[in-house]
Amino acid sequence: MGKLLEVKDLKVSFHTYAGEVQSVRGVSFDLDKGETLAIVGESGCGKTITSKSIMRLIPTPPGEIKSDSQILFEGKDILKMSDKELRDLRGEAISMIFQDPMTSLNPTMKIGNQIAESLIIHRGMNKKEALEEAIKMLKLVNIPNAEKRVEQYPHEFSGGMRQRAMIAIALACNPKVLIADEPTTALDVTIQAQIMDLIKELQNKLGTAVILITHDLGVVASVATRIQVMYAGKIIERGTTDEIFCNAKHPYTWALLQSVPRLDTKHKNKLYSIQGTPPDLLKPPVGCPFASRCEYCMQICKEEMPEVTKISDTHSVQCWLQHPLAPKVEAPIVAGGAE
Numbered sequence: 001m002g003k004l005l006e007v008k009d010l011k012v013s014f015h016t017y018a019g020e021v022q023s024v025r026g027v028s029f030d031l032d033k034g035e036t037l038a039i040v041g042e043s044g045c046g047k048t049i050t051s052k053s054i055m056r057l058i059p060t061p062p063g064e065i066k067s068d069s070q071i072l073f074e075g076k077d078i079l080k081m082s083d084k085e086l087r088d089l090r091g092e093a094i095s096m097i098f099q100d101p102m103t104s105l106n107p108t109m110k111i112g113n114q115i116a117e118s119l120i121i122h123r124g125m126n127k128k129e130a131l132e133e134a135i136k137m138l139k140l141v142n143i144p145n146a147e148k149r150v151e152q153y154p155h156e157f158s159g160g161m162r163q164r165a166m167i168a169i170a171l172a173c174n175p176k177v178l179i180a181d182e183p184t185t186a187l188d189v190t191i192q193a194q195i196m197d198l199i200k201e202l203q204n205k206l207g208t209a210v211i212l213i214t215h216d217l218g219v220v221a222s223v224a225t226r227i228q229v230m231y232a233g234k235i236i237e238r239g240t241t242d243e244i245f246c247n248a249k250h251p252y253t254w255a256l257l258q259s260v261p262r263l264d265t266k267h268k269n270k271l272y273s274i275q276g277t278p279p280d281l282l283k284p285p286v287g288c289p290f291a292s293r294c295e296y297c298m299q300i301c302k303e304e305m306p307e308v309t310k311i312s313d314t315h316s317v318q319c320w321l322q323h324p325l326a327p328k329v330e331a332p333i334v335a336g337g338a339e
């Protein structure tokens with residue numbers, strides 16, 4: 001059976017006064033029904049641009065999705081869909097939730113009406129049926145007093161409840177794919193955990209596939225089936241969650257893992273932070289994009305982009321350290337704190 005979603009050689013640029021910024025530089029991956037794929041990396045690595053490309057939400061101009069890119073949903077290229085096909089796709093087949101629900105919810109519209117809207121448009125329900133369904137959706141995302149809450153406005157909801165309401169809107173039409181872009185970043189830690197648990201619970205219940213976009217590897221550990229790490233517009237390592245957490249091969253992934261706080265880290269140890277900044281994608285480097293920040297950098301790293309090395313059927317990495325002639329380097333103890 002074909003994949004639910006296939007992204008093939010996605011390249012996205014932005015045309016600015018300074019020149020062409022190559023934000024996504026040949027990204028390929030796929031997604032199976034019901035699985036959770038995490039895309040992890042610092043801000044500016046291209047993860048959000050990738051997810052917005054799937055929804056065709058890149059403003060063109062200044063954005064440009066290169067013509068040899070393909071994004072296939074159930075075999076059909078999203079990049080070639082008509083406006084009508086796109087309207088049907090968004091919400092009905094693929095939905096997205098964003099970091100800050102306050103900027104996505106309409107402050108002048110009751111929450112119930114915001115959930116009902118997509119049910120009326122996509123499911124052909126009348127207003128009464130759609131509002132009844134909206135109450136069910138609010139109950140599904142564990143909002144108490146759903147019958148009363150459905151009549152309230154976003155400002156009457158707490159931050160966590162607004163994110164739950166966003167999830168209710170996104171899942172109202174039972175989409176096959178949910179893209180969650182930093183869904184918990186604006187929330188405090190306890191609420192973050194509740195929202196991640198909710199996404200996991202709903203995914204099990206509804207069978208929705210999830211693409212989880214985050215800068216924080218700690219958030220994905222208990223939720224993701226597979227992880228791909230993005231840096232400077234490329235996927236530099238991918239694997240199952242176990243492979244990334246227990247056998248990562250790329251120095252950038254090691255650095256991300258060391259940045260995750262852990263309960264067994266001694267309190268006097270400072271949390272690890274990655275020095276330096278990502279390269280300027282106006283002029284992407286010819287060699288490894290992580291070279292200027294990598295403590296294992298060799299001469300060849302600055303001159304040539306490493307090939308993809310397959311570690312297992314599910315695990316691959318793009319780093320010169322995997323070359324047979326490279327010096328053997330032990331992964332640092334990725335203990336979640338500076339040693």
Ligand code: SF4
Nearest residue numbers: 288291294301319320
């Ligand atoms: Fe570091 Fe070289 Fe590997 Fe890049 S290719 S991550 S610079 S060792």
